[in-house]
Amino acid sequence: MAGNEFNKKGVAMDKRMTTADIVGELRDGMTIGIGGWGPRRKPMALIREILRSDVKDLTIVAYGGADVGMLCAAGKVKKVIFAFVSLDFIPLEPYFRQARQKGEIETMEIDEGMMLLGLRAAAWGCPYIPTQIGLGTDVVKVNPELKVIDSPYDEKEWVAMPALKLDVSLLHVDRADERGVCQIKGNDHYMDDWFARAADKTFVTCDELVDSDYFNNPEESRYVYWERSMTSGVSLVPGGAHPSSCTPLYGFDVKHFKEYNASAKEGGFEAYYEKFIKGSTEEEYQAKVGGLEAIKQLPMPVY
Amino acid sequence: MSKDYSLAELMICAGSEAFKNDGEVLATGIGLIPRLAASLAMKTSNQDLMMTDSEAFLLSEPNPVGNRGDDYVQKNETWMGFSRIFDNVWSGKRHAMVGPTQIDQYGQANISALGGTYEQPKVQMLGVRGFPGNSISHANSFFVPSHNKRVFVEGECDMVASIGYNPARLPKGYSLDDVDIRLVITDLCVMDWNGPDHQLQLVSLHPGITVEQVLENTGFDVHVPDSVGVTTAPTAEQLEVIRALDPHDLRSKQLKDNPPGDRS
Numbered sequence: 001m002a003g004n005e006f007n008k009k010g011v012a013m014d015k016r017m018t019t020a021d022i023v024g025e026l027r028d029g030m031t032i033g034i035g036g037w038g039p040r041r042k043p044m045a046l047i048r049e050i051l052r053s054d055v056k057d058l059t060i061v062a063y064g065g066a067d068v069g070m071l072c073a074a075g076k077v078k079k080v081i082f083a084f085v086s087l088d089f090i091p092l093e094p095y096f097r098q099a100r101q102k103g104e105i106e107t108m109e110i111d112e113g114m115m116l117l118g119l120r121a122a123a124w125g126c127p128y129i130p131t132q133i134g135l136g137t138d139v140v141k142v143n144p145e146l147k148v149i150d151s152p153y154d155e156k157e158w159v160a161m162p163a164l165k166l167d168v169s170l171l172h173v174d175r176a177d178e179r180g181v182c183q184i185k186g187n188d189h190y191m192d193d194w195f196a197r198a199a200d201k202t203f204v205t206c207d208e209l210v211d212s213d214y215f216n217n218p219e220e221s222r223y224v225y226w227e228r229s230m231t232s233g234v235s236l237v238p239g240g241a242h243p244s245s246c247t248p249l250y251g252f253d254v255k256h257f258k259e260y261n262a263s264a265k266e267g268g269f270e271a272y273y274e275k276f277i278k279g280s281t282e283e284e285y286q287a288k289v290g291g292l293e294a295i296k297q298l299p300m301p302v303y
Numbered sequence: 304m305s306k307d308y309s310l311a312e313l314m315i316c317a318g319s320e321a322f323k324n325d326g327e328v329l330a331t332g333i334g335l336i337p338r339l340a341a342s343l344a345m346k347t348s349n350q351d352l353m354m355t356d357s358e359a360f361l362l363s364e365p366n367p368v369g370n371r372g373d374d375y376v377q378k379n380e381t382w383m384g385f386s387r388i389f390d391n392v393w394s395g396k397r398h399a400m401v402g403p404t405q406i407d408q409y410g411q412a413n414i415s416a417l418g419g420t421y422e423q424p425k426v427q428m429l430g431v432r433g434f435p436g437n438s439i440s441h442a443n444s445f446f447v448p449s450h451n452k453r454v455f456v457e458g459e460c461d462m463v464a465s466i467g468y469n470p471a472r473l474p475k476g477y478s479l480d481d482v483d484i485r486l487v488i489t490d491l492c493v494m495d496w497n498g499p500d501h502q503l504q505l506v507s508l509h510p511g512i513t514v515e516q517v518l519e520n521t522g523f524d525v526h527v528p529d530s531v532g533v534t535t536a537p538t539a540e541q542l543e544v545i546r547a548l549d550p551h552d553l554r555s556k557q558l559k560d561n562p563p564g565d566r567s
Contacts, residue, residue, distance in 0.1 A: 037385060084430035092428060100416070103423030109415065111435040113389040133436040135474040136466030136482075137411075142421050148474075156476030187359035188384040302370055303357035 015180045017233040019049040019240075019282070022203040025233070026055045026168060029078070033119070033164070033199055034062040035171035035192040036244060038088045039252045041184070042067045043172040043205050045240035048277050048285065050076060061119075061164050063112065063190065065244060066260060069095035072105060073269035079106035081164065083115055087257055089301070094264030108143050110134070110161075116191055118164035123197030128160040135159060169199035172241045174223075174249060176206040180231030181215055183223045186247040193225040201232040205240040207249050239286055239295040251300040256289055306565045308537045310490060311336060311554040313509060313564035314446075315545055316537040317493050319344040321444040321486040322398060327351040328441075329361075329397040335368060335549075335557050337400035337446045340488070342368075342548045343541060359384045369551040392433070398442040398485070404428060405453075405460040406445055408503065408523035410467035410484040410496050412438070413460035421462070431464040438465030442483045448558055450489035450520050457522040468501035490558060492517050493534055498526030507534040511566030536564065 023046065026032070036042040047067045057078040062068055064085035071077050073095035085096040099105050110118070117129040130151065134140050140148055140159060147160045171192050175183040182204055184192065196202045215221040240246075243253035243260070263272040276288055286292050318340025322330050330345060330352045332338035338357075342365035345352040354365050356377055364378040371377075383391075391397055403412035414432060418425030437443055443465070447454050459469075466472070468479045479501055487494040487503070491512045498504030504526040505517060510533055518525060537545070545554070555561045 082430055084432045086429055097427040100424055100427035101419075103420075109430055111431055112385075112433045113392065113436040116386060116389055131436075132439050132474075135435075135439055135477070136463075136469070136472045137431070137435045137438070138415075138421075138463040139431060139435050142462075150475075154476065157474050187382075190385055194386075 012179055014178045015231065015234045016178050016209075017203070017235050019045055019205065019235050019237060022046060022170075022233055022235060023049040023053050023055065025201065025203070026050065026053070028055060029057045030167040031059040031061065031165065033166040033169040033195040034060060034064075034067050035169065035190065035195045036065065036067070036241070037063045037188075037190040038065045038084070038086050039243075039257065040065075040245050040247075041172050041186060041190065041241050042244035043170045043240065044242060044244055045172075045205050045237040045282050046170045046203070047071065048282070051273065051277055061115070061166060063115070064096065065093065066257070069093040070269070072096050072099035074273065077105055079108065081108040081110065081115070083110055083112040087261070089254065090257060090261050094261050095269055098264060108145065110139060110143065110146075114139075114159075114161050115164065116194060117161040119191060119194035119198040121161065121163035122165045123194055126163060128162050130158040131161050133159060133161075164198060166195070166199035167201070169195040169202040171195060171202060171204045172246060173204055173206050174246060175208045175210050175214070176204055176231070176234045177210055177212045177214065178234060179212060180204070180228040180234055181212065181224055182206070182226070182231055182234075183215070183220065184225060185223050189225050196226045196230040202230055203233040203235070204231055205235045205237040207238050207240065207246055209234070209236040237282060239292045240282070242286070242289060242295050245298070245301070247300055250296050251298040253289065253295070253298055306536075306563075308542060308564040309555065310509070310562040310564045311557050312537050312542060312545055313534060314488050314490065315339045315343055315554065316541050317534050318400060318444070318446060318486070318488045319348060321400060321488070322352060323348040325349060325352065325398050325442070327353065327396070329353045329355070329391050331355070331397060331399040333399065333401045334446060335553055336448070337402065338368065339545060339548055339554060340400060341365070343544055346544050346548070347541065353380070355383050355388075365548060367547065368549050369553050389436070392436055392440050395441045397437075397440070398444070399437050400444040400446050401434070401437070402446045402448070403454070403465075405456050406447070406487070407456050407458065407460045407467070409459070409469035410482070410501070410503070411460050411463045411469060412445065412465045412467070413462050415462040415464050417461050424461075431462070434464035435466070438467070438482070442485050444485040445487045447487065447489040450491040450517070452520060452522040455521040455523065468496060491520065494525065502526045504528060505531050507532040509534045509566070510536070510564065
């Protein structure tokens, strides 16, 4: 359970949880937002925990990478709301691709910026945000839930991008304290702040758990992008973004992604899952991929 | 003029022309050759361009591509994370050069999926990414490394990811002139969308390429004006700038067999 139980007068909340506690909060059919971008700063330890659970029929909202691919491959997904699913240096995510080509999943395919607007609408309590994005394209044709409306102020038509209300968001951050103050020190926090704000509950894994005084230094608190009231639970999982990156702490694991990608051609996801995830704790998983120290040495990508 | 330049270098120089008269906009080249094209323009013909490091900073000078060594200090100008990119996109002050998998007669483009049905495509690709927002917000040019009928498709793209000059899809309150598609740089030629009724039109042929080759490899009619020039060969100065922007010669690995620029 989230630390809310300890929310007694005069006692600061302790939001520390295990990854199993967090996944225990998920229910079949929930809409789950996942932070990060492609192969970057994905809450992969939580994804692995979901893979080991019975949770199913999820609607996933993400700037997708292997998080989306793995959940699709494991049959956890009913619907994906996406603009892309990609590992960047491997452009096409192999298991998302398989799921789509088998016709296994429902989709809402939208522009990257539309997703941002949908998260903002949810965060702000608006039913929709008007935008020109999607007009003239198949985005307005293949998504029946996307309405085109007239404006009260001009003669143009506008896409009414609906709020993407999330039951839960799952994020990985560099540092957090036990009250849920979260820091992202990488050069980009992507849309994680909007995922946190668009969700009823946001659960976070972190590479380091710090004392609250850590944030007294404005050079540190400057990298906190949402208030702790948005964070329901925090789990310490050093290296928890692997095989995605958590710069500046570690880059993404090119070798591991290549093996993951190759498994789609030979062996399938079942073989990958058996080898790395099934029945393994996170520590055991990390030992199989070279250990936490090796993860922390993974070089940053060069663009 | 030396004939000693590669097709990749010719396409980089032809691509840089797209950005020459843009003024102060964010130039985004997706893929190595488009990125070098935008970088070349920023170093030579249009020094007012802006560019990112492909991650989170806006630069006052383009980064060389590939490994830059530990002592390289990039010329950061401001933070430009992905969420802020959209503030720029929607302002219209951007010109992207992108490499679609399909382009149709209307200039509509596709990177999402091919064949089958929407519910079950034959080939799932990236998804529409930023194409819908880019295409209705700011200028776009296309880069096509292999000019053929699988790219320049008959009819419409399997999934129309970006708005083009298609009257049947024109949104209420818009005119076709609101769409802004600029140059198309292929391995055969340079084209634009300034033919009659925004038809794709041949601008110049790369040295040694014929009009027939272009027409045979395009799945729809291309307007051929009375005079079609030859794509201008890179100058010595341009080649020097390109070598500095691409010190590891990654450009030589972009096109199959790294053909020469002059195929006459």
